[in-house]
Amino acid sequence: MTQTRGAVAFRNVQKRFGSFTAIPDLTLDITPGQLVTLLGPSGCGKTTTLRMLAGLESPSQGQILIGGEDVTRLPADRRDVSMVFQSYALFPHMLVGQNVAYGLEAGGMRAAEARKRADEALDLVGLAGLGDRLPAELSGGQQQRVAVARALVLEPQILLLDEPLSNLDARLRRKVRTDIRELQQRLGFTAVYVTHDQEEALAVSDTIVVMKDGRVAQIGTPRELYEAPASEFIADFIGEACVVDGRVLSVANEIAQVEMGGVTFPLPARGAAPGPARLSLRSNALKVKTSGEGVAGTVASAAYLGDHIEYEIDSSIGRIFVVDDESDTLLATGSAVCLEVRTRGVALIPGAA
Structure with missing residues (x-):
């Protein structure tokens, strides 16, 4: 494994939608093996940033690197990333194990090997033995963990999570965010996590990137942002001081x-x-x-x-x-x-x- 595997870099990235500039000029480095959260109010540019990293949006200018490789113009299916969506996006007619194995089989892996890898991924997220159930037979928290297993089984450099807990009730959110954090720390993969929930960001992150109007307002550990806000905006947004x-x-x-x-x-x-x-x-x-x-x-x-x-x-x-x-x-x-x-x-x- 190279030292740069799992590293992310944005270099003077700009994103325009017609006459509207969503991201004016973003330069950001993400250290391999960290869980980094993009946090901010609606419209701050965090989801646009994640979508550009995933290859679902193209920068208007600038450069994006993953593992030291320039991926700025690469399509989504040629980037070594996997994404977990807030809607889970599971195939309802497929069994859980088939959902997890789908990406491997689509990439050419034999069905038996793909299912073996899927079972291993389900075991990693605490769902061993549930591969033969339908998604509808699982709780919301279990379905979200299936979505995480489906992403991890591809062994991506970067795991991207877009508001992954927004469809869960408060108690399940606490449980699943703990599960995601424990899994990330145990396996040591790089994760980029988008949320508007300050408590969620404080609970799961190594580093938080707070965004405002498409710009980085402050970067730091949860403790640094909470105890030493760099502006009135940060003080009010993180913990409502x-x-x-x-x-x-x-x-x-x-x-x-x-x-x-x-x-x-x-x-x-x-x-x-x-x-x-x-x-x-x-x-x-x-x-x-x-x-x-x-x-x-x-x-x-x-x-x-x-x-x-x-x-x-x-x-x-x-x-x-x-x-x-x-x-x-x-x-x-x-x-x-x-x-x-x-x-x-x-x-x-x-x-x-």
Whole structure:
């Protein structure tokens, strides 16, 4: 296996649809053996990017490489990739094993060998012994795993997954995303995964590429994007943080002393200079207290959700969303509170003064 097998590179790729430019200028590298998620709101260009990688769309300009080979003008059937669609796309009249073996047989493999390989692939995804059933006899989660097995049996350089969990209910989504992640880590293949679901992206990815208006807004690990957003857009989109005004009082040794709502605390400076600043507050960044020091506020709404309480707090820095997972006492609307700043969940947003 070459060192470049499973590597992906976009070089100054542009995609136009008539007068509309969906992808203005994309340069991106994907490391072999990683699960990389393209994440963003509808219309951000993530699916167009995946379709260009699959060969289902052609770039208007630029270059795409897979495993070091220029595939920009190669048709889909000559690229060493397999795709898992959100609709599963299983043949309803074929048995599960026949579905998985279909691509191998279409490529010229003898039926007996193709079925043996299909059974091995079904075993990999936890569906051993189900090859003689029809797709309709399986659950939605099982059908999606059949689609993954059908893609993996071809041993592609890249596995492409386009919103693969969108047709599943919440509990099945958690189960199948765990299955996909465990399988990818165990086998070490390269996967490019498209979703608009932030939680899903955080759960499965080695690296997340957040896209906005056809451009890369930020690339990083799930922790980097969640804890150190590069812009207000990232802060709001990844985890729906509250973005508020503050002030950097001083900076020393890359630590900023920050004032927010009358409270002063240290934060990584992230290039900030003294002066006005914008801060990202995660829902767990503030602790709701009924007395003591902190940002003063009033409970605007409260909701008990079993293992935690969700509050909206009106304060001097605006309306803040806070999750309290330490107390089972539900504070009434109108209650006076103070918000203690915790050490995690607060970040300065670079260049957003």
